[in-house]
Amino acid sequence: MTVHGPSSILFCLLLPMLAILTPASSHPQHSQCKLTQRTALCNNYNLTSVPVGLPDSTEELQLNHNLIKTLPENSLHYPSLTTLSLACNHLEKLHPNTFQNSKLLKGLNFANNNLEMSYLETSSALKTLRHLKYLDLSVNKLDEVMATALLENLTSLEYLNLSGNLLRRLDESSFRDLHQLKELDLQRNLLFEIDNAFDSTPRLQRLNLALNYLPCLMDFHNTQLVVLNASHNFIEWFISRQDINDTFQIETLDLSDNKLLFFPFLPTVSRLRNLYLSHNVVSFYEHLDDNATFPNLTTTVKFYNLRRNTDNITAKLWDDSLHGDISSVEILDLRGNQLRYFPHEFIHKMPLLSRLRMCTNCLENLNLTLEQFSGSLYEFDISNNGLKEIVADDVTLRTLSNLTYVNVSMNELDCSSSGLLFTLPSLRSVDLSYNNIGICLPEEDEGNASASWKTNMSLRKLYLKGCHLARIPPFAFSGLSLTHLELSENPGLKGEQSIRILSGRLNHLGLGNTGMGDLDLTDFSNLKSLNISCNSLAHLPVSILHLDLKELDLRENKLTTIPPTQANRLASKLQTVFLTGNPFNCCKTEWFRTFEATKTIHMVGQSEIECMDLFQTHSISHAQAFFCHEEYGESILWYILLFVPLCISFVGISMIILFTLKPKVIENSIKKKYLRPTSY
Secondary structure, eight states, X not given: OOOOHHHHHHHHHHHHHHHHHSOGGGSOXXXXXXXXXXXXXXXXXXXXSOOBOOOTTOOEXXXXXXXXXXXXXXXXOOTTOOEEEOTTSXXXXXXXXXXXXXXXXXXXXXXXXXXTTTHHHHHHHHTTOTTOOEEEOOSSOOOHHHHHHHTTTOTTOOEEEOTTSOOOEEOTTTTXXXXXXXXXXXXXXXOOEXXXXXXXXXXXXXXXXXSSOOOEEEEEOOTTOSEEEOOSSOOOEEEEOTTOOSOBOOOEEEOOSSOXXXXXXXXXXXXXXXXXXXXXOOOOOGGGOOTTTOTTOOOEEEEOOTTTOOSOEEEETTOTTTTOOOTTOOEEEOXXXXXXXXXXXXXXXXXXXXXXXXXXXXXXXXXXXXXXXXXXOOEEEOOSSOOOEEEOOHHHHHHOTTOOEEEOOSSOOOHXXXXXXXXXXXXXXXXXXXXXXXXXXXXXXXXXXXXXXXXXXXXXXXXXXXXXXOBOOXXXXXXXXXXXXXXXXXXXXXXXXXXXXXXXXXXXXXXXXSSOTTOOOTTOTTOOEEEOOSSOOSSOOGGGGGSOOSEEEOOSSOOOOOOHHHHHHHHTTOSEEEOTTOOEETTOOHHHHHHHHOTTOEEETGGGOEEEOSSOEEETTSOOOOSBOTTTOOBTHHHHHHHHHHHHHHHHHHHHHHHHHXXXXXXXXXXXXXXXXXXX
């Protein structure tokens, strides 16, 4: 119908005004999005609906961090769309025909939304996607009933993320249609029971169960799994089914941060390469299988399926050989457990073992020869164990030709045990910190560095922190090519000459709390990192200004300031500096402003660097009005110290003059005030 007369004129006048008043988000245009080839980036635009007007060839549409609540019928008009991301919106519901025009969708990201509100309608929409391979439903407040409904008929799905939801229990119906599923993320839920939930997923290879409430993993029989992460649960038992003859494909098993009492009952035949068991309470108990010592101790235990009372498992607890197939293990992480020994031939059964991490256990003695370590060992960490002795014969030391990194810090080793390590031919880094080492070089053999302190041309990093060193003989390091030397926490240490031998090679030198903070470092041209903390230094050593340092540790000294010329030179080179624990003068903080203005310097703990003025201690980073002379930066303390004696002198002189010149006046005044007549 044609519009005539005043009505048409009014419409024409109102149309531009309506266009102005209508919010842009109600009619989103593709101009709001950034187009990159066939991808449309529409993130963080406060959109309330899917934008229109994008090219029909768009294959990926990102709408993350917007305000979209629903996807109505036919809201997607892009037939070539394969990937849609709506993470971090307010999405509550999808209409059953939402994807009617986008049948080629393979990837959906609905993370961090509110899909629990209308999950049945959303489930109907998802069922129409026959090619969907990737689905992210994380952080949507979904329980197991909602999740099961949303996953119905998604037979092509290969990757599923359900992390951060409210799943409590899974059974055989949870993933019954996901026959093509390869990767499943269930971390950060409330799971406490899993009952044959993965029997319908024969292609599942990667499973993440971390950060749940699982008390145990029994009857493990998923032979196709390659990676299983069950860390940060409450698992006390891990038991694989022992009657399966097929080879388990498991390569990585992470059971760290649980409550494991025993070494896990691994599959009889597997391809396990990486086994992470840190921060449990694992121990070996073979020594308890002694009827004479423990006559009434039960040595077997039965595990029942409490629901059906079938598939009972009996295990002999004290038989430490029941650890399954470990022949292919390359990384074994047993940090933070309660191991006192290795079972007989336990290490020998791992010929490919390259990394063994055993810190924070209860080992007291270690015989490398009896344990039969293989030549594959590359990294060995047995720090913090209370070790008193390490024993090895020459054949074993030659066998360990690949051992490169050794950490035996925080033990009770002496010189004889530590000296063995320096015969390892490929050793590059050894940490002997916090042992009773001293220096393994008798004074009478000072001219021959190989006498007891073995020379090793491959060694690059040597850590001797807190080893009760009092003196380092002049030629102790003459046979070494060290780039890192850590000698901190050895108060009163003497050994300037031995350190200077390394001057042309050292990149890091640690002299914290040694009393050697004023060592002349002019010749240390390659030094990049220096620790001279806790040395009572009142002034910055001049020699460090000539170095191209990147990191400098000056904590816990007695520095009151850093002269401007020194601060400028350091600011042009340093990247990291530690300054806390010094009594800086608030009236001489030009150095701080220089460092602060240099954006390339990171002052570690900047908010904790303090200074003192006349009255109190301040945080140096706070822009406070310190009690200082503004022009010259001098404290007003000197002015007060001069002014107070002058005032006292003036008052004293005035009193003397008053008593001398007018004694009668004072006498009459006293009588008038205190000698009044009374009625008595």
